[in-house]
Amino acid sequence: MKREQDRGKIWWGKLPCAIQSFEEMRxxxxxxxxxxxxxxxMVHDAKVQFYARPRRFGKSLMISTLKSYFEGRGDLFEGLKxxxxxxxxxxxxxxxxxxxVFGFSASSFNGKNDVYEILNGFLLRYSEPYGLESDAPIDERFKRLILTAYEQTGRRPVILVDEYDNPLTDTLHPDQQELHQFYKRELRGFYKVIKECTEQLRLVVITGITQFNDLSLFSxxxxxxxxxxxxxxxTLFGITEEELLENFTEEINRIAERYRLDFDGMVAKLREKYDGYRFTxxxxxxxxxxSIIFAFDACRLEGFWASTGTSALLATVFPTYDYDFSLLQQPVSSxxxxxxxxxxxxKNPIPLLFQSGYLTLIDYRVMTDAVQLTFPNHEVRTAFWRVVVPLYGSGRDDSGNTAPFIASLDFGNLPQAMDRLQGLMAGVAYSTVARKxxxxxxxDTREGLYEELFQTALYxxxxxLGMMVRTEVHSLKGRSDVEVQIGDKIFIFELKVGPMEYTAQDALAQIKKQGYASPYLGQGKQITLIGVSIDTRQETRGQMEWTSEELQ
Structure with missing residues (x-):
């Protein structure tokens, strides 16, 4: 049967875009x-299990699969492992x-009765077949449901909770702490029933984004x-490269044809864009x-996860963190x-960034419990900095200059690009990050403070915008401030930040003297050297001058 979203395409297939039902999928x-x-x-593991993974990683499908398993739907598992x-x-x-099954992912939580309404709705549905009344508090009704189901069927019930923490992550902002604590108390009573009824339960599986150690819900x-x-x-959540090659060869060939790449070249592109998550x-x-399924469906390499992931959470919470985001230009330790x-x-957003999928493990030392983390792939790195960009502007409209700035660079209109950069730089010194x-x-008297701010803002x-960018790039004689690659074009920036003691010409001279462009010579790339001097004096702070030179 042809899917509605496939009509009009030259091919059609059964790609599971946003399908979270195991029964529907099969x-x-x-x-x-x-x-x-x-x-x-999982079925033969601990009686009460918890799994944390970022959004859109298949947690709901896993819950649905367990539901079908314990409902005895053997027909759905024919031919599977x-x-x-x-x-x-x-x-x-x-x-x-x-x-x-109790799911919290489909709702937003901003009112005092929201958690109650979700739990009440589920309990009304589940209690009706057992003839149970709904005239008691949530915890009492939940306990009565478990005990009655066990007594009437002779089988121990299974409890599955999907995205348990959605009410709590929706209320992480300091202005919502009263509602956040209210939700905690309400949910704590609900989960207390699981402890009281452990002997009558066959399995409990709880999923979410954030870990629960400090939430004390399940103590x-x-x-x-x-x-x-x-x-x-x-590998319970996500798709390994082996699974990708085994299940989606046709889709890889199709998207490779569009991008004029061979099969291996396309796999490398997909790996760079969407792979890289490591959780253990x-x-x-x-x-x-x-992301990978949507990319195959659209036959395009786009940023699909950010539009449905946790950007809203970070955009709300990040401004409240006292953290130097420039540290994330390099791997971080924890x-x-x-x-x-x-x-x-x-003060430390690293756990939240890891749990929400913006950072992933790249190294783990068992003996010391030490880990290193970085952005897993191109899609996530781009999505993260899009959240952070407004924190480096003086107002909401500043980020609107970013895309035209990049476009002007790409089309070779350097004067227009630098005019855009002037507008961007003007807001950095008065931004949220700068104030903090x-x-x-x-x-603001420390030498180098404003240089760090402007350098990180550029990064x-x-x-x-998905550009290949590096900061503090080392060469034999020193290190350049910012290097950007757009297609076959290389832009090397040197920033002089201070009370205009150094000119833009001085910055350009440093690039040439230190040989920052040497690694790119002879590669057929268009190299542009850009020297920039940015004023930090209070009356003219953020104003700049620039000069450039092209190398062939």
């Missing part, structure tokens, strides 16, 4: 990356259990296991499943244990 013939061997492992697991274990009959559930970092489940000590990487908690001091940095340092602007 019955309607969508392409399915078989993870059911890991589903079987789980059959081999069950056969080896001597499991012949599919046993049906009462299954109760009473003694048997809860956080399996987010378990190497056994490293096991050195295995996965692709973002939504500990495995720190990554499991939210930082309530608002100056306040933290007790003034953010270029990165937000």
């Amino acid at each position: 019955k309607d013939g969508y392409a399915y990356v078989d993870k059911t061997d890991l589903i079987w492992e 789980v059959e081999q697991k069950r056969q080896a274990a001597g499991e012949t009959e599919w046993v049906k259990h009462p299954v109760f 009473g559930i003694n048997q809860l296991r956080n399996l987010s970092f378990d190497p056994k489940y490293a 000590e096991r050195d295995v990487h996965v692709y973002n499943p939504q 500990t495995y244990e720190d990554l499991k908690c939210m930082d309530i001091t608002r 940095k100056i306040e933290k340092e007790g003034g 953010a602007w270029f990165s937000a």
